[in-house]
Amino acid sequence: MTGPAQDLPAADAPDVPGDDVPHAGALLTVTGADRPGVTAQLFTALAGVPALEVVDAEQVVVHGQLVLGVVVHEHGGTDDAALVARLAPLAAEVGTATGVAVLVEPAAGATGLGLDGVRRHHVIVLGRPVPPDAVGGAARAIADVGGNIDAIRRLSDYPVTSFELTVSGAEAGALRAALGAVAAATGADIAVEQVGLARRSKRLIVLDVDSTLVRGEVIDELAARAGRAAEVARITAAAMNGELDFEQSLRARVAALAGLPVGVLDEVREHLVLTPGARTLIRTLQRLGFRCGIVSGGFTQITDPLAASLGLDFAAANTLEVADGVLTGGLVGEIVDRPGKARALARFAAEHGIPLEQTVAVGDGANDLDMLTTAGLGIAFNAKPFVREQAHTALNQPYLDAVLQVLGFTRDEVLDAG
Known part of the structure; x- marks a missing residue:
């Protein structure tokens, strides 16, 4: 048969074997020193029990200690206690043979993970280090x-330590609010x-430049060379705090650069310092197939060469006007301001055929x-409080590659991709 797959009408849908058959249920919990063959021996033993079905299993090894949980149903059975009694000798034999406790x-009533329709979330706790009260506070808040x-x-355990908690049953807004208070306190x-x-379906990332991809604010560096540092710094701070209209503040700051030799742009660009973890983040995402780029309220004379050096797919920024080898104090072309950044993101996503x-x-x-x-997914990186409150999530670590953990990648996966 060709053509797109279609949902079957309810009356014609194939039955799920045993859905309406009574069953008894048992949970087997295995703990002890990990070694090869423990899991295989347990499931081999269970295979010898008639009418038994595995409906859930989860295993983790923490510093050489194994924890394995297995839920089984006996179809046609109705007595949980009787099933437990039949499995107890089997469990004892597996324990004796492998040196673990079973x-x-x-x-009764156990179902597979995630099959009950309960909302579920990942909660990622990051720190350098992660204090116990952060995990404890998060657990209480949940x-x-x-x-x-x-x-x-x-x-991950480097450069930040991070843990992922899978949480069920909580509403997203309440969960974020409760955990936000824990983050602020710890x-x-x-x-x-x-x-x-x-x-895991994310395919494109855009990064702000000043104080995100690179340390500091480029326009402040230019202003220092023009002898107008204090004046421009005051305007920059007010703009970043949302106290001034960005375009007006940008034009006021750029006006202070009038007469600066254009060669100063090269000097500032050569002295840019990437935020720790920036190269790791970009390199890893590129190898995972991401489209990567920058969207900046800064200047193309700085950002275009930076994007080229990092092998980025796209860049958008403002352009300083130059005449007779000096900055005029003006701008040319479309202004990349707050709404302009969002438009640039949408444009780049459309060009690469990637949904927002x-x-x-x-x-x-x-x-x-x-x-x-x-x-x-919008991530506020070392941002002002009111920005953190409005973004989807926030990072206050000094390492940009912590973004990878927010995306769910482990340090081992990052190293494998590197």
């Missing part, structure tokens, strides 16, 4: 909003993302907000 207890921690795994970063394919929900934006200032909220 506990068997009733698990419980307070009706959530349950289903699983915990470590994502100094850790705590991000929340919905579980699902969308998290599969994009990521990272920035620190008020002029990044439209871009951050337009992207599928």
